Amino acid sequence: MTYQIYEQTVNHPDQINKLTMGMTITEKIMAHNSGRDQVKPGELVWVDVESVMTMDYLGKTCFEKFRSLGPSEVFDKDKVICVSDHLVPPPNQKFATMLNEWREVVRQHDITHFYDLGRQGIAHQIMVEQGHVLPGKISIGTDSHANTYGAVGAVGNAVGVTDAAVAMATGKAWFRVPEAVKFHITGVWQPWVMAKDLSLHIMGMMHWNGHLIYKTLEFTGPAIDSLDMAGRMTLCNMTVDLGAKNGIIKPDQTTKTYLEGVAKGEWEMIESDADAQYEEVYEIDINDLAPTVALPDKLDDTVTVDQLVGTKFNKAFVGTCTNGRLEDIEVIARILKDKQVHRDVNMILVPASQTVYLEALQAGHLETLIKAGVAIDTPSCAACAGIHTGVAGDGDIVLSAGNRNMKGRMGSKNAQIYLSSPAVVAASALKGVISDPRNL
Amino acid sequence: MSKIEGTCWVADDYVMAYDIIIQEYWTSAIDPEDNSLWVMAGVKDAFNKENGFKDNGYTFIVAAHNFAGGGKSIEHVVAGLIGAGIQAVFADSFARLQFRNAINYGLPFITSKGIAEHCKTGDTLSYEPDSGIITNMTNGTEFSSVPPAPFVAEVSAAGGLMNYVREKINKGEAIG
Numbered sequence: 168m169t170y171q172i173y174e175q176t177v178n179h180p181d182q183i184n185k186l187t188m189g190m191t192i193t194e195k196i197m198a199h200n201s202g203r204d205q206v207k208p209g210e211l212v213w214v215d216v217e218s219v220m221t222m223d224y225l226g227k228t229c230f231e232k233f234r235s236l237g238p239s240e241v242f243d244k245d246k247v248i249c250v251s252d253h254l255v256p257p258p259n260q261k262f263a264t265m266l267n268e269w270r271e272v273v274r275q276h277d278i279t280h281f282y283d284l285g286r287q288g289i290a291h292q293i294m295v296e297q298g299h300v301l302p303g304k305i306s307i308g309t310d311s312h313a314n315t316y317g318a319v320g321a322v323g324n325a326v327g328v329t330d331a332a333v334a335m336a337t338g339k340a341w342f343r344v345p346e347a348v349k350f351h352i353t354g355v356w357q358p359w360v361m362a363k364d365l366s367l368h369i370m371g372m373m374h375w376n377g378h379l380i381y382k383t384l385e386f387t388g389p390a391i392d393s394l395d396m397a398g399r400m401t402l403c404n405m406t407v408d409l410g411a412k413n414g415i416i417k418p419d420q421t422t423k424t425y426l427e428g429v430a431k432g433e434w435e436m437i438e439s440d441a442d443a444q445y446e447e448v449y450e451i452d453i454n455d456l457a458p459t460v461a462l463p464d465k466l467d468d469t470v471t472v473d474q475l476v477g478t479k480f481n482k483a484f485v486g487t488c489t490n491g492r493l494e495d496i497e498v499i500a501r502i503l504k505d506k507q508v509h510r511d512v513n514m515i516l517v518p519a520s521q522t523v524y525l526e527a528l529q530a531g532h533l534e535t536l537i538k539a540g541v542a543i544d545t546p547s548c549a550a551c552a553g554i555h556t557g558v559a560g561d562g563d564i565v566l567s568a569g570n571r572n573m574k575g576r577m578g579s580k581n582a583q584i585y586l587s588s589p590a591v592v593a594a595s596a597l598k599g600v601i602s603d604p605r606n607l
Numbered sequence: 608m609s610k611i612e613g614t615c616w617v618a619d620d621y622v623m624a625y626d627i628i629i630q631e632y633w634t635s636a637i638d639p640e641d642n643s644l645w646v647m648a649g650v651k652d653a654f655n656k657e658n659g660f661k662d663n664g665y666t667f668i669v670a671a672h673n674f675a676g677g678g679k680s681i682e683h684v685v686a687g688l689i690g691a692g693i694q695a696v697f698a699d700s701f702a703r704l705q706f707r708n709a710i711n712y713g714l715p716f717i718t719s720k721g722i723a724e725h726c727k728t729g730d731t732l733s734y735e736p737d738s739g740i741i742t743n744m745t746n747g748t749e750f751s752s753v754p755p756a757p758f759v760a761e762v763s764a765a766g767g768l769m770n771y772v773r774e775k776i777n778k779g780e781a782i783g
Contacts, residue, residue: 201783211758213783224634225681232769237776254634265634311678311704325704327682328637329711333772337782341758380673381703407678412703553630573623573677575630575649 189440191347192415193383196322196437200305208346208444216246217304217321217432219334222290223251223269224262225309230272232332241276242338245431248299249273250282250290253548258555280431288520288546291315291488294323295400296522298426302418303435307331307340312488312570314411317403318396319426320418320437322383325407345383345412349445352390354454359604361498362398363490363568363588365390365451366405367459371469372449373409380410382446385439390453391416396425397494404489405570408466458591458603461572463583472591475601480564483514483596484577485589487551490568491519493526499593500532502604503539509599514592515542515557517549541596550577559584566601568592611694612733612744613666617726618698619650622670623677624705626650627684635683642683643690661691667732668696671723674716676702685712695734697722697741697752710759711768717741719752 190198194206201212221229226249233241241247249269257263266284273281282293291312293299300306302320307313309331316323326340334340350369373379384406386399394402399416406414417438426434457471485491485499496518508514516536518524524546527533533543542557549556551569558578559565565577565584572584585601594604626649628642635641647660654660668674668688674696675684685708688696695715699722709716717734719741726732730745739752755763765771775782 211756228637236769236773262634309680311680325680327680327704327708327711329682329768330707333768336776337772339782341783375676377673380700381706407704410673410676410702554634571678573625575625 188444189442191383191385191443191445192320192417192437192439193322193347193385193413194344194443195439196303196305197342197344199303199435199437206344208344210344211341212344213339213341214305215338216307216334216340217301218246218248218294218299218306219331220248220250220290220294220299220306220308220313221328221331222249222310223254223266225328226269227265227272229309229328229331229335230276232328233335236332236336238336241278241335244277245279246338247276247278247335248280248294249278250293251284251287252289253552253554255284255287255547256545286521288522289488289491289548291404292491292519292523295319296429296520298429298431301426301430301432301434302422303437305340307334311407312404314407314414315400315404315488317406317413317415318399319422320416322413322415323403324413343381345381347385347443347445348379348382349385349387349448351448351450352386352388352453353450354390354452354456356390356393356453357456359590360453360456360458361588361590362394362401364456364459365453366402367461367469367586368451368456370405370409370461370467371459375408375465375467377410377467382411384409384411384414386414386416392419395494396421397492400492401489408570458588458605460591460601461586463572463585464574466572466586472587472601472603476603478601480566480585480595480601481512482557482559482563482565483508483512483592484550484557484565484567484569485592486515486517486519486549487569488519489570490589491517491523493523493530495568495589496523496527496532497530499589500535502590502593502607503541503597504535506539506597508540508596511599512596513542514540514596515544517544517556518546520546553578566592566595610733610735611666612731613694614664615667615669615726615728615730615732616663616665617723617728618668618670618674620671621676622650622674624675624679624681624684624702625677627675628681628687632683633681637682637686639686639690641690642687646687646691664692666692666694667734668693669723669726670696670698672699674698674701675705678704680704680708682708682712685709685714689714697750699723710762713763713765713767715755715763717752719750722750725750
């Protein structure tokens with residue numbers, strides 16, 4: 168197996184005489200958006216993009232690069248989406264100035280959808296909740312967790328500012344059609360077991376940036392059909408951390424219901440053909456899936472929570488593009504209702520967007536959490552990017568519902584980060600040591 | 608392209624994008640010269656000073672699996688390597704975000720299985736882009752590599768994706 172971009176793909180002998188082969192959902196989306204009937208893994212295609220996202224700390228460079236290509240106007244002002252998420256609200260003068268420069272450049276280009284402080288959220292949350300990513304379409308963003316967009320049956324892909332600048336100018340991006348791996352998930356979601364646990368379970372099984380590098384990962388099966396959009400977003404979000412090109416779930420009634428009233432364009436309900444080709448298919452039964460935790464420093468160093476019960480920590484964090492949604496907040500509010508966060512733990516919640524923040528307020532969750540001793544901050548990437556809002560200091564042991572735990576990710580290199588679901592974070596915050604939410 | 612010759616640095620496992628450009632420089636401008644000053648600062652103490660990596664004058668990096676992984680898509684990583692004088696990276700595999708950036712910047716990220724086992728830091732290597740042959744001139748071993756696709760070679764010849772697309776736009780040619 169070589170991973171380089173091939174000059175030509177080689178068909179399996181059995182397939183050569185077939186006029187058309189079945190395609191996976193990702194292959195179909197790439198074919199439909201590049202004007203082809205058929206694409207095969209390894210092929211290189213230029214596709215039309217539905218939307219291009221860039222955000223505060225890279226956005227100015229992105230626009231400068233775009234301008235250097237020649238055009239003065241972006242390919243579609245409604246489809247270049249600008250978000251302030253990493254630097255807001257600015258914790259220092261340097262970032263305040265960067266934000267001002269960013270705002271100026273967005274205004275200069277008369278961008279329709281600018282989610283700045285006051286209307287902000289984490290870019291990936293905004294892209295999905297505001298309907299900028301759509302089933303059957305391709306969206307790119309200048310942040311690695313753009314894989315989240317697969318939750319609605321879109322191909323979502325992280326790129327650098329160069330690709331984003333090219334797409335701003337042309338409405339196109341180049342892709343190598345990826346080989347596919349399927350995860351067929353059966354069983355029933357057990358109490359306090361969340362999509363994050365499945366993500367971390369798969370991380371431990373397949374390894375962080377293991378042999379899934381460059382692949383498209385497709386999640387299917389009854390346990391996926393019954394998963395809400397928040398869970399689907401969590402699952403697709405972390406496929407980038409498996410090294411994959413994208414993670415995707417076929418659109419269904421859940422997707423349609425979610426997108427009604429928010430979708431910013433037409434969409435196409437696409438799913439894999441019955442005879443689509445997969446390099447591998449993994450079956451996972453979630454009836455036995457336990458809450459799962461990644462140990463500090465490496466995402467694939469995972470254990471079930473029972474092995475860590477009693478482990479001390481001092482900071483609890485719920486938020487991020489992985490687990491900062493209303494459904495996540497609801498779970499922690501249920502656990503902490505009429506109870507108190509342990510005195511040895513500081514707990515912070517950062518909702519993933521202003522919309523989520525408001526919904527959590529209206530549902531009464533924020534009142535529940537404030538009474539329980541949880542600090543709540545304005546939506547942003549917050550400490551997950553190690554920039555502001557509860558960063559880790561020397562000696563801190565953090566239990567986070569975020570997505571990365573390498574040294575220094577949340578601040579100090581001398582801090583430790585455990586990753587888990589919001590349910591594990593809340594149950595543990597209550598007890599003051601890592602705890603199993605199923606035993607509350 | 609003509610043959611390239613120079614010394615190599617052999618990376619340890621798990622050299623992540625995070626180690627190549629450490630967190631405090633993520634929000635700096637993307638500029639090969641600037642980004643190269645602190646490139647690799649997170650890998651080890653010897654590189655964690657101004658020009659700590661660059662001053663070694665390496666031409667190549669040799670790595671094992673998943674070079675530049677960990678999930679960052681920032682282009683500072685590839686820009687910093689270019690600014691430090693790196694002309695090609697050979698590895699078993701690359702993290703896809705930085706692999707893509709490398710293609711867009713015209714920096715060869717070349718897949719060559721098992722090469723790290725046969726190279727030591729400071730060895731002199733040569734690389735023939737046309738044949739894909741990599742030779743360790745210090746110990747006499749030779750490796751093949753997967754040739755880049757025509758599109759990748761075209762982007763590289765144009766000096767990166769920006770130049771490639773700019774030329775197409777200037778000539779009024781369709782992309783894709």
